[in-house]
Amino acid sequence: MNVPVDARLDPTDRAIVLATQAGLPLVAEPYHAVARAIGVPPEEVMTRVERMRARGVIRRIAAVPNHYALGYRANGMSVWDVADDRIGALGPRVGGLAFVSHCYRRPRVPGRWRYNLFAMVHGASRDDVEAHVREIAALLGEAARAHEVLYSKRILKKTGMRLRAK
């Protein structure tokens, strides 16, 4: 696969990613702490972090909640078989619903997987999730030929992206 050469991280950016991928240091001046850890001036660390954010390498610098621990105990991955000629118009409308956290178009796999639209729904209970799924069904109407909801039973891992140290 061809990747634009400038999409790759240079060694200093990579050092910043490795130093912060598990989390930002919890001190008043976190970028100064990163700077000391990797031996680069703090101003350069901040310039590079800002540049990575502008380029989309960093989506945002933020907290990732644990939905379960915060009372959103039901998590349903709803999957939908949506007519190919309708998904482009309907996908953004499903993604725009307030209770949908992630919404993607994914491939069908003949004989193994028929669903091409994924919408993650969170709620305090399964009843909540089911009510939300009915809203999605109403929005999709006849364009959706089938759907299922895959409830999560357990988080087995949730570390986020991790680069391998080279």
Place this chain on the structure above:
Amino acid sequence: MDDVDRALVNRLQRGIDVCGRPFAPVAAALGIGESELVSRVARLLGEGRLSRFGPMYDVAGMGGAFTLAAMSVPEAEFERVAALVNAHPEVAHNYEREHALNMWFVLACECADDIGRTIADIERETGCAVLDLPKLEEYHLDFRIEV
């Protein structure tokens, strides 16, 4: 969690700026000091209410790729297979779900070519076929929960 914790969880999901003292404006808005803010964040992480705090990296922005993968794992094998899958640093998240496809994990690879290699490794190690469902289009990704 008290009201300040809740306000902090809500506020920090929106993200903070890149500057020398990025917590200062958030702390001021909540009427607490920076040191109290960072110790509250550390506690929320320790309690498991937050999974992490920091830059949310997108491997696609650095020339890599994500995919969502699923497997049907026999119940008796489940814990062993979970340990084998989770041992790969490319596995960013892994969930057990109620379905014939009962294990769903996200791979984040620094090089797009590593997706196929990692899937082949996991299939070989576990003996389970992997369904590879890369995103073709993203319709929304700016969701925040309110507590």
